[in-house]
Amino acid sequence: MTAQKQSFTLDPRTKLLLLVLFNIAIFSGYESTMTLLLTLMPMLLMALAGERKMALGLAILCFASGILMIWLRPVLYQGIGVLLASILFLFYGLMPVLTMGAYVMTTTSPGEFSAAMLRLHVPRKIIIPFEVLFRFFPTIMEEAHSINMAMRMRGIMLGGKHPGRILEYRLVPLLMSTVKIGDELSAAAMTRCIDAPGAKSSINEIGFHIQDLIATIIGVALLILVITIV
Amino acid sequence: MKQKLQSKDLITVGIFTAIYFVLQFVSNMLAVLPHPFVFYPLYLPIFVGIPLMLFIAKIQKPGMFSIMSILLGIILFLFGRSWIPLVFCIVFGIVADLILWSGKYKSMKKSIIAAGVFNLWSIGMVLPVWFLGDSYNAALEASMPEGFVSTILALKQPWVMVLLLVGAFVMGVVGALIGKAVVKKHFVKAGIV
Numbered sequence: 001m002t003a004q005k006q007s008f009t010l011d012p013r014t015k016l017l018l019l020v021l022f023n024i025a026i027f028s029g030y031e032s033t034m035t036l037l038l039t040l041m042p043m044l045l046m047a048l049a050g051e052r053k054m055a056l057g058l059a060i061l062c063f064a065s066g067i068l069m070i071w072l073r074p075v076l077y078q079g080i081g082v083l084l085a086s087i088l089f090l091f092y093g094l095m096p097v098l099t100m101g102a103y104v105m106t107t108t109s110p111g112e113f114s115a116a117m118l119r120l121h122v123p124r125k126i127i128i129p130f131e132v133l134f135r136f137f138p139t140i141m142e143e144a145h146s147i148n149m150a151m152r153m154r155g156i157m158l159g160g161k162h163p164g165r166i167l168e169y170r171l172v173p174l175l176m177s178t179v180k181i182g183d184e185l186s187a188a189a190m191t192r193c194i195d196a197p198g199a200k201s202s203i204n205e206i207g208f209h210i211q212d213l214i215a216t217i218i219g220v221a222l223l224i225l226v227i228t229i230v
Numbered sequence: 231m232k233q234k235l236q237s238k239d240l241i242t243v244g245i246f247t248a249i250y251f252v253l254q255f256v257s258n259m260l261a262v263l264p265h266p267f268v269f270y271p272l273y274l275p276i277f278v279g280i281p282l283m284l285f286i287a288k289i290q291k292p293g294m295f296s297i298m299s300i301l302l303g304i305i306l307f308l309f310g311r312s313w314i315p316l317v318f319c320i321v322f323g324i325v326a327d328l329i330l331w332s333g334k335y336k337s338m339k340k341s342i343i344a345a346g347v348f349n350l351w352s353i354g355m356v357l358p359v360w361f362l363g364d365s366y367n368a369a370l371e372a373s374m375p376e377g378f379v380s381t382i383l384a385l386k387q388p389w390v391m392v393l394l395l396v397g398a399f400v401m402g403v404v405g406a407l408i409g410k411a412v413v414k415k416h417f418v419k420a421g422i423v
Binding site: 020023094101124125126130131133135136141167168171172175178179181185186189190194195 | 238245253276281284305312412420
């Protein structure tokens with residue numbers, strides 16, 4: 001099982017490269033069927049890496065919005081649906097990058113990520129906050145959700161009794177709790193010798209294999225395709 | 231003031247970058263309409279003023295602001311923005327860091343100015359439509375309602391640019407003042423800063 005899983009693992013550096021390539025691709029031009037094609041690659045990679053459920057979920061989401069985008073566009077853009085439709089289509093346009101990002105984030109452990117960054121000679125001052133940054137997105141969402149519930153009970157919401165206080169009453173508790181979590185995190189990191197001098201080693205073995213080459217070639221090919229078609 | 235950034239501070243930088251990014255992302259949802267898209271720099275500080283001032287009050291060490299802005303720029307780029315916000319973010323982050331440094335990271339006046347200057351980066355979110363040309367706009371046009379791009383292009387006028395430049399700074403300062411008041415009201419009292 002593990003051996004099989006290993007064989008489909010890409011090097012974190014390849015993943016980052018793919019993310020950048022996709023980024024350039026969606027700026028170079030836009031075409032709704034091309035977006036679907038681009039989105040297919042991260043989904044395949046995700047399925048290969050064993051995240052089948054997530055790949056399937058994203059596939060359904062993407063193709064549903066793709067259908068809306070291609071065929072139902074003129075209908076949706078009438079009247080009041082414009083704002084909703086715009087948000088949906090904004091996400092659709094970014095879909096290749098978002099799915100690639102989701103792939104990178106779900107299949108790369110923080111350890112692998114920092115090992116890759118160390119190999120790239122990124123300074124420690126960038127690596128540490130970068131890792132924390134990604135670790136914190138889910139935490140922020142979680143905290144924001146619970147604060148949202150609490151504030152709803154007190155009637156602090158859009159259309160509630162005190163809409164003007166929304167920002168302060170949401171942000172302050174959010175900042176309080178995240179700062180506290182951050183302090184705990186640094187205490188935990190300290191006990192694991194984050195400040196130890198000298199070169200760091202990693203238990204994560206990273207390196208380029210044949211699949212990295214193939215993925216890169218496909219990525220570059222897709223980019224060229226996008227540039228030439230659009 | 232020869233303090234260097236410790237690992238603890240670097241972790242704090244990461245946290246505040248995450249918060250800043252989430253808030254800018256949420257406030258940017260409004261920018262699916264053409265006018266909020268162009269005037270994004272004017273209302274962004276209302277959302278991010280509080281965490282920004284808390285961040286400045288909390289670390290007070292050289293380099294912290296530059297690192298935040300570099301990370302922010304990279305994240306923006308990875309989440310599908312062009313290279314213009316990336317460059318703007320890093321440049322204005324470093325300038326803001328220098329302003330903070332000139333006040334030894336303690337001066338409240340300098341902190342507020344730095345927050346105002348840093349907010350100028352958000353103008354970089356608007357510029358791609360005006361200056362990156364047709365291929366970028368074609369991409370945007372396809373994913374946006376009819377008339378989205380043309381409304382934005384129609385706003386490419388000198389007075390709008392001056393308004394953005396001055397307004398981004400002024401609103402950055404206003405956001406910082408709000409942030410300062412809130413930080414004083416809640417966080418100083420709670421002993422977090």
